[in-house]
Amino acid sequence: MRPQEATVLVTGGDRGIGAASARALAADGWNAAVLYRSGERTAAELVETIRADGGRAQAFHADLTDASACEQVFNDVEESLGPVLGLVNNAGVRADNLTLSIDDGDWDLVLETNLTAAFRLTRRALRAMLRARFGRIINVASVVGPRANAGQANYAASKAGLIGLTKTIAAEVARKGVTVNAVAPGFIETDMTADLPDAIKEAVPARRAGRPEEVGACVAFLASDNAGYVTGTTLYVDGGLAA
């Protein structure tokens, strides 16, 4: 059972899937720590919305490609909101190109943000979770990774990596009451997909893009007490794209 006072840290929490997840989790009684890199205003607005709905939330700034910043922000969150027993590794970037044209900088940026930061935050979060014998880690992966998508080798590698990370850590800590799962969104209407052509939707069996709230609801389920026996799995939220 989740302790009375439990904080969930949501990276990239100021908009899109992260914001929808933070709202859903706060509605379920989690204290939401909303991590943002550039969206100070959107993070502040989200915190206000959550508070207006009767929830508890606070915004924190961090550049997750900086290892010491990961540690520092985690300490700040614990100090302000108490033990972090939930972690949603959602922060993600794209730097698309054909492999021949991906330079080291674009490779590193995507892997550092999407995968390495998730590893670092998970390693840090497990300390308190193991002691509490309760923890919920949800990694926001993608249908890209398990599926090919030409032009996204760096992104696909990072997301497939997240799924491998999810399964392995899930197996390591399962007996301590900590679950680790992934969600794999398909085409979701967010800032990240705003520049994609509408024709992509035609490839989705549901014939429409998903809403961030539809992913947030799945994240909230995986974080709930009811999902205590679900671990190491990937929940596709993709309108049937990967089916």
Place this chain on the structure above:
Amino acid sequence: MPTLDTTEVEQRIYAALESFGAEPTEINPYATFQALDVDSLDLAELSQIVEDEYGVAMKSSDVERLKTVGDVIALIVERSQP
């Protein structure tokens, strides 16, 4: 750092081992982790507790050497000497 009281460290380590599921009556300085059914994840968690509460860093190479409950207590007390 003041010298640690061995009995106090012993009590803390025993409490941690109990929380990992070790049988309280079987915990003593000579008991091996294997006999107590304390596995590598438990030992990783124990090293974190030791680091947080006593400021003593236990590397994975240390953990590999530690076979008994007494080994851990001795290491903490030794490394915390001023």
